[in-house]
Amino acid sequence: MQEQYRTVAREGVHEIEINKSRFLCALAPAATEEEAQAFIARVRKEHPTARHHCFAYVLGADGSVQKASDDGEPGGTAGVPMLQMLLRREVRYAVAVVTRYFGGVKLGAGGLIRAYGGAVGEALDTLGTVTRQRFRLATVTVDHQRAGKLENELRATGRAVREVTYGSGVRMEIGLPEADVESFRAWLADTTAGTAGFELGGEAYEDA
Numbered sequence: 001m002q003e004q005y006r007t008v009a010r011e012g013v014h015e016i017e018i019n020k021s022r023f024l025c026a027l028a029p030a031a032t033e034e035e036a037q038a039f040i041a042r043v044r045k046e047h048p049t050a051r052h053h054c055f056a057y058v059l060g061a062d063g064s065v066q067k068a069s070d071d072g073e074p075g076g077t078a079g080v081p082m083l084q085m086l087l088r089r090e091v092r093y094a095v096a097v098v099t100r101y102f103g104g105v106k107l108g109a110g111g112l113i114r115a116y117g118g119a120v121g122e123a124l125d126t127l128g129t130v131t132r133q134r135f136r137l138a139t140v141t142v143d144h145q146r147a148g149k150l151e152n153e154l155r156a157t158g159r160a161v162r163e164v165t166y167g168s169g170v171r172m173e174i175g176l177p178e179a180d181v182e183s184f185r186a187w188l189a190d191t192t193a194g195t196a197g198f199e200l201g202g203e204a205y206e207d208a
Contacts, residue, residue, distance in 0.1 A: 052071045
C-alpha cells in the first residue's frame with residue numbers, strides 16, 4: 001500500500017468564464033466508483049439545462065482506477081485534460097465534474113483543453129488538498145487509574161487517538177505509522193509499567 005496520498009480537502013464548486021462560456025468545476029472526495037458516479041449524477045441533476053457535464057476521477061492511493069468522459073465535446077478535449085490535471089497534482093480518491101454552459105463562441109480544441117484542464121486546476125487551488133497518511137490501527141487496553149494520564153500522554157506525543165471506550169477497563173483505539181509500531185510498544189510498556197494491553201489491527205488512512 002502507498003504510505004500516503006493527496007486528495008480534495010472538501011466538496012465544492014469553482015466557476016470560470018471563457019469567451020462567454022461558463023465552466024463550473026465541481027470537486028469531491030470519492031472512495032469508490034459508486035460514490036464518484038453518484039456525485040456525477042447529482043451534478044447533472046443540479047444543472048439540467050447545461051450542454052455538457054464532462055468528468056474525470058482517480059481512485060486508489062496508487063491511482064489504479066481512472067476514468068474520463070468528454071460528454072459530447074470533441075474527443076480528448078475535456079475529460080482527458082481534466083484527468084491529466086488530477087494526475088499532475090497527484091490527487092487521488094477524487095472526482096471532478098465540469099459543467100459547461102455554452103456562450104455562443106467556439107473555443108477550438110486547444111481552447112477547450114485549456115478551459116477544462118484549467119477549471120480543474122483552479123478548483124483544486126480554491127478548495128485545497130489534504131495529504132492522508134497510512135496508519136496501522138491498534139487497541140490499547142489499560143485500567144481506569146492509568147487511563148487519563150495515558151490518554152493525555154498519547155495526545156501530547158501526537159498519537160492519533162481515534163476512540164476511547166470505558167468498560168471494565170479502558171480501550172483506546174489509536175493510529176500508528178507502521179515504522180513506529182515496535183517503538184510504541186516499548187514506550188507503552190515503559191509508560192504503564194507493563195500493565196497495558198496492546199493489539200494490532202488493520203490499516204487505514206488519516207489526515208497527516
